[in-house]
Amino acid sequence: xxxxxYYSVMGVARDATQDEIKxxxxxxxxxxxxxxxxxSDAEVRFKEIGEAYEVLKDPEKRVAYDQLGRNWKAGxxxxxxxxxxxxxxxSGGGYTAADEAGxxxxxxxxxxxxxxxxxxxxxHRPRSRGRGEDHHSKIEVSLEDAFNGATxxxxxxxxxxxxxxxxxxxxxxxxxxxxxxxxxxKRIRLAGQGGAGQNGGPAGDLFLExxxxxxxxxxxxxxxxxxxxxxxxxxAALGGKVKVPTLGxxxxxxxxxxxxxxxxxxxxxxxxxIAGETPGDQYAVLQIIAPPADSxxxxxxxxxxxxxxxxxxxxxxxx
Amino acid sequence: xxxSQQTYxxxxxxxxxxxxxxxxxxxxxxxxxxLVSEGVxxxxxxxxxxxxxxxSDLGRALSAVRLERDLGVNPAGAALxxxxxxxxxxxxxxxxxxxxxxFRR
Numbered sequence: 001x002x003x004x005x006y007y008s009v010m011g012v013a014r015d016a017t018q019d020e021i022k023x024x025x026x027x028x029x030x031x032x033x034x035x036x037x038x039x040s041d042a043e044v045r046f047k048e049i050g051e052a053y054e055v056l057k058d059p060e061k062r063v064a065y066d067q068l069g070r071n072w073k074a075g076x077x078x079x080x081x082x083x084x085x086x087x088x089x090x091s092g093g094g095y096t097a098a099d100e101a102g103x104x105x106x107x108x109x110x111x112x113x114x115x116x117x118x119x120x121x122x123x124h125r126p127r128s129r130g131r132g133e134d135h136h137s138k139i140e141v142s143l144e145d146a147f148n149g150a151t152x153x154x155x156x157x158x159x160x161x162x163x164x165x166x167x168x169x170x171x172x173x174x175x176x177x178x179x180x181x182x183x184x185x186k187r188i189r190l191a192g193q194g195g196a197g198q199n200g201g202p203a204g205d206l207f208l209e210x211x212x213x214x215x216x217x218x219x220x221x222x223x224x225x226x227x228x229x230x231x232x233x234x235x236a237a238l239g240g241k242v243k244v245p246t247l248g249x250x251x252x253x254x255x256x257x258x259x260x261x262x263x264x265x266x267x268x269x270x271x272x273x274i275a276g277e278t279p280g281d282q283y284a285v286l287q288i289i290a291p292p293a294d295s296x297x298x299x300x301x302x303x304x305x306x307x308x309x310x311x312x313x314x315x316x317x318x319x
Numbered sequence: 320x321x322x323s324q325q326t327y328x329x330x331x332x333x334x335x336x337x338x339x340x341x342x343x344x345x346x347x348x349x350x351x352x353x354l355v356s357e358g359v360x361x362x363x364x365x366x367x368x369x370x371x372x373x374x375s376d377l378g379r380a381l382s383a384v385r386l387e388r389d390l391g392v393n394p395a396g397a398a399l400x401x402x403x404x405x406x407x408x409x410x411x412x413x414x415x416x417x418x419x420x421x422f423r424r
Contacts, residue, residue, distance in 0.1 A: 029390050035382040036404065046389075134343055136381075187374045205343075209378070219419045221412060228420055262421070285420050 001105045003078035006052035006065065014066070018057065025053040051103045061111060078106060130201025135194040139208045141178055143215045143225075147247040147272060149180035154208075176208065181274040183223055186210045217245065223272040223280030229265075230289045231255060246270045246282050253284060261288045334371040337362070343377055344384045350394075351380065357398035359383050379405070 007014050010024045031037060032045040039045065055061045137156055145152065154174045162168055176188065187207050194204025212220055219226040229244060239257035243250050246267060253265060263286045271280020293299045340360075341348045352367075354360045359379055362370035372380070382404065383397040392400065 026391065033386065033389055035385055036400070050389075131342075185375060185378065187377060207343075207377075219416050221416050226416060226420060 001078050001109060004048075004052070004104060004106045006055050009048050009052040010056060012056075016056075018059075021053070021056045025049065025057070029053075047103075051107050054103070055107070055111070065110065078109075130198040132197040132201065132204035133195035134204040134207060136207045136209065138211050139176075139188075140211050140213045141182060142213050143218055143220060143247065145178055146182045146210075146212055147180070150178045152176055152178055178210075179275075181223075181272055181279075182210045183272055183274070184210060184212045184220070218247070220272070223274055223277075225271045225280060225282045227282060227284050228287055229253075229284040230287045231259065233288055233290055236260070236286070236288045244282075244284050247272075255286070259286055259288075261286055334363075334373055335377060337367055337370050337372075340372045340377060340380055344380050346384055350384070353394045354380055354383055354398070357394050359398045359401050 007016070010016075010021060010028065012020055012024045016024070028049045029046065032039065032042045032049060034043045034046055037046075055065050135158075139152070139154060141150075141152070144150075152175070154176055156172045156174065157169050158172050174190070174193070176190070178188070182188070187209050190206040190208070192203045193206035197203050217227060225247060227244065227246075229242070231242060234240075235242065235255055236259040237257065239255050239259070241252050241254055244253045244267065248270060251267060251270070253267065255265070265284045265286065267282040267284065269279045270282035273279040291298065293302050335343065337348050337351060341351050344351070351360065355362065360372060360376045362372045362376070364370045379401050383394070383401050386392055386397040386400050387394060
């Protein structure tokens, strides 16, 4: 098991005052709180910080931890000295911020498992009346599946304690029917599929938060779908009919003469359909692409335009 | 249940009663009422008995409860944080959209 340097986790000196430790904790907790932070390792860091604070904020635990000595390095293989806690009395209880986080083996070898440690993520809450915990998980859904509906096979890692109280995880396979028209942030609730109930209580629920996978062509905002639509300069100048892909199949789009780059053309109702609401729209965002002058003929055409189409797009810049 | 394969027909537009959202967040109904009065949650329905909270309210409520518990902020502070986080999320989405549309090449 690895030694943990709680002082370096908290970024405080070994002789820091309780006030300094509290301030450091508050600051780090705000930075790495999984609801606030965009750092990918936020949840891991937040748990580490919670564990370090659990020890350093409590004078009894801090003194006990300090007397392990300062020669240990973080990550060094650690065995607690045989009588390391002789002469200390832990009043126990009072676990606060991180009380459900599942502390490290290092912590548990020193201070025990406490009464109330729970498996898994920070969002699992202990319940009264023996009802199982609700579990929360995220699932990635492709835009096509969100548009058409689909049945997805999911594999979820479920942390659990075995009868000996050891933490392990097992893989659980679920088939979940994704209804037509889900969008990012929607939650799918699988009743009774969360943690098992205690003493015959009912099982908790499993909530799956939908996250749309990035798509090769389309961008999604809410229920609207955006597509970059490249057009030629002559299509832009003269107008014309072009084929546009949509999630429901290709459609013809009329481009009015004098179209500009960046113009948004709405294809009404061609976005994501949502039951009981008006469906989203698709927007084609025009991009005028000039053909490359990569042959003598093309160069000649561009030179003809330069001669015969007096045009200064920078006139308003005073150029 | 281990290794079992089942197909679920989920409730997608699930909305929650006051009792259900309290239970999902692991807090008392009083704590949810405070979040409603702070404007974090906006249930539909005129009386508390008829209140229905949307699926998106659950995410906001969970965030607010965790922020209060973990950061030691009061409900008004958690409400402010949740609103700012929502706004940041929307702006991030908007930036991502605009970048993908206009700066890809």
